[in-house]
Amino acid sequence: KQKTAYEILSGLVGSEMCIRDRYQRRVHGDLRKQRFGMKLSPYQFIHVKDTNSNITKIVVGPVNYVRQEGEEIMHDKPQNFIILRQNTYCVIADPIAEKKNPKVDKNGSIIVRHGEQEIRTEEEYPEPFPLYPGEILKKIDKLTIVPRDCALQIKANKYFELEDKKVKREAGEEWLIYGPTIYTPRIEEDIGKLIEPIIIEKNCAIKLRARLDCDDSKGKHRSAGEEWLVRDVGHYLLRIHEEFVGKVEGIILTDKIALYLSATRTFKDEYGVQRKAGEEWLITRKTTPIHICEVYETVVKQVEMTVLQKNEYCYKLNPLENGVNQMGKRVLITGPCSFFLGPGEDLDGSILSLIHI
Numbered sequence: 001k002q003k004t005a006y007e008i009l010s011g012l013v014g015s016e017m018c019i020r021d022r023y024q025r026r027v028h029g030d031l032r033k034q035r036f037g038m039k040l041s042p043y044q045f046i047h048v049k050d051t052n053s054n055i056t057k058i059v060v061g062p063v064n065y066v067r068q069e070g071e072e073i074m075h076d077k078p079q080n081f082i083i084l085r086q087n088t089y090c091v092i093a094d095p096i097a098e099k100k101n102p103k104v105d106k107n108g109s110i111i112v113r114h115g116e117q118e119i120r121t122e123e124e125y126p127e128p129f130p131l132y133p134g135e136i137l138k139k140i141d142k143l144t145i146v147p148r149d150c151a152l153q154i155k156a157n158k159y160f161e162l163e164d165k166k167v168k169r170e171a172g173e174e175w176l177i178y179g180p181t182i183y184t185p186r187i188e189e190d191i192g193k194l195i196e197p198i199i200i201e202k203n204c205a206i207k208l209r210a211r212l213d214c215d216d217s218k219g220k221h222r223s224a225g226e227e228w229l230v231r232d233v234g235h236y237l238l239r240i241h242e243e244f245v246g247k248v249e250g251i252i253l254t255d256k257i258a259l260y261l262s263a264t265r266t267f268k269d270e271y272g273v274q275r276k277a278g279e280e281w282l283i284t285r286k287t288t289p290i291h292i293c294e295v296y297e298t299v300v301k302q303v304e305m306t307v308l309q310k311n312e313y314c315y316k317l318n319p320l321e322n323g324v325n326q327m328g329k330r331v332l333i334t335g336p337c338s339f340f341l342g343p344g345e346d347l348d349g350s351i352l353s354l355i356h357i
Contacts, residue, residue, distance in 0.1 A: 037066040038073065043081040045130040047074040055108050056133035074133075081128035082137060087145070087182060089121045091138040092131070099124070102132050110134060117187045144191060146179030151237055153192030160188040174240050197235035203250035203290045205229040206236060214241035227295045250290040251299070258340045259283040259291055260300040267296045280343035300343075308335030308351060315348035316341070 038046055040061025048065070049056045049072045056074065059065050067073055082090060095118035096102045097111040105111055112134040120129075121143070131137060146152045154177055156169040169175075169188070176195070177183050185191055198206055207229055210222040217239065222228065227245060230236055238244060251259060260282055263275040271287060275296075282303065283291050293299060308314065312335040318325045325344040333339070341347070 037064065038078055039064050040078050043083075043128050044078040045081065046078055047133050048072070049074055053108070056110075058110075058130060058132055060130060079131070081130050082125075082140070083128045084120065084122040084125055084140070086122055087143045088140060089119055089143055089184065090140045091187075092118045092120060093136040093138050094134050096132050096135065100129075119185060119187055121184055144183045144185075144194075146177055146181050146183055146194070148180040149197045149235055149237065150179045151176040151195045152179075152183055153195060153240065155190045155192055156188055157190050158188050160186070176240050178237075195238050197237050198244060199235055200230065200233055202233050203292070205231040205248045205250075205292050207245040207248055207295060208238070208242050209245050210241055211243055212241045214239065216242070229292065229295060231292065248292055250292045252290055253283065253285045253288065255285055256305040258285075258303045258305070260303050260343060261293070262298045262300050264296045264298055267294065269294055269297070282340055282342055284340065303340050305338050305340055306347070306351075307338045308333065310336045311354040312336075312351050313354065314351045317346045317348045318344050320345060 040046065040059065040063050042062045044061040046059050046065065047056050048059055048067070050070060051072055052070050061078065084090060093116075094112045094114050095116065097113060099118075099120075103111050110132050112132070114134075117138065144152060154175055156171055156173045158171045159169065161168050174192075183191075200206055207227055208216075209227045210216075210224055212224050214222055216222050216228065217230070217236075229248060253259060261280065263277055263279045265277045266275065268274050270292070275281070280300065306314070314333055316331045316333055317329075318327050319329055319331045320326075320342045330348055
């Protein structure tokens, strides 16, 4: 027989009563457990809320705390004090108004700085401490150790002044903390990367680029995007607005090998010669045994020496005169001699031998 809707609904009454009874037994069971409170060992605490006044207090162990009527324990189990080991710190959100000195408002609630954060270190808090109602532990971390000859990049996330007001930092400003030291962070600062020294070997250089307008290690002003070389042998620590582009190795020149160079823009080279954009020239061993290319120099090719023996001769095309190629001109050169073909110069044919009749 098919049941009517009334019969189906009336059949659920017993099930609903069983479910309701189980829920009430569970809730009342939890309340009975809370009624007996919690046992707090030393360096443990709990927060207890008065449901009538909506004020939360802190209870610190050792104590067997008994929950009173109208109170609510805010934790499932006792909370441990925060212990800061050596060279560690923690970040507290919504900290109390004054460090180590909680104050209450006219209603009896502990005053906290909502929306703010505070850093606490082992030096300031050598003893374990609890969290007051409203405080939130964000993290516990180690202090950053900056080794010798290294630096730590720091960036301000908002404007602030140091306690003596002699140093002011704007939002977005960057600077370096040099080692050896142990860096204690501030809430207003973001920790960047650890900068390690770059080793510059003999007959080498490093190429740097300015991220922003700045002064280099020798006090010379550099514009954003400008590149330059540092040749001083030893270790080099990047400044805050410098970035490492790469290493430049020197090219060894011999008596029979020269370097054919071209300028990408006007500049004064390492030897004090003013070079114009597009200019080409040779560097030989007479100038330097090892050449490190400047930022605005490009190696076109290496040039081998042309050697004429006795009774040999050749014709040089487009010879250089006062740095200018004499286009179409041909010059006879007889041996014994040796020379390098300069930019734009070439041999007309091959080396020839004299014929004796």
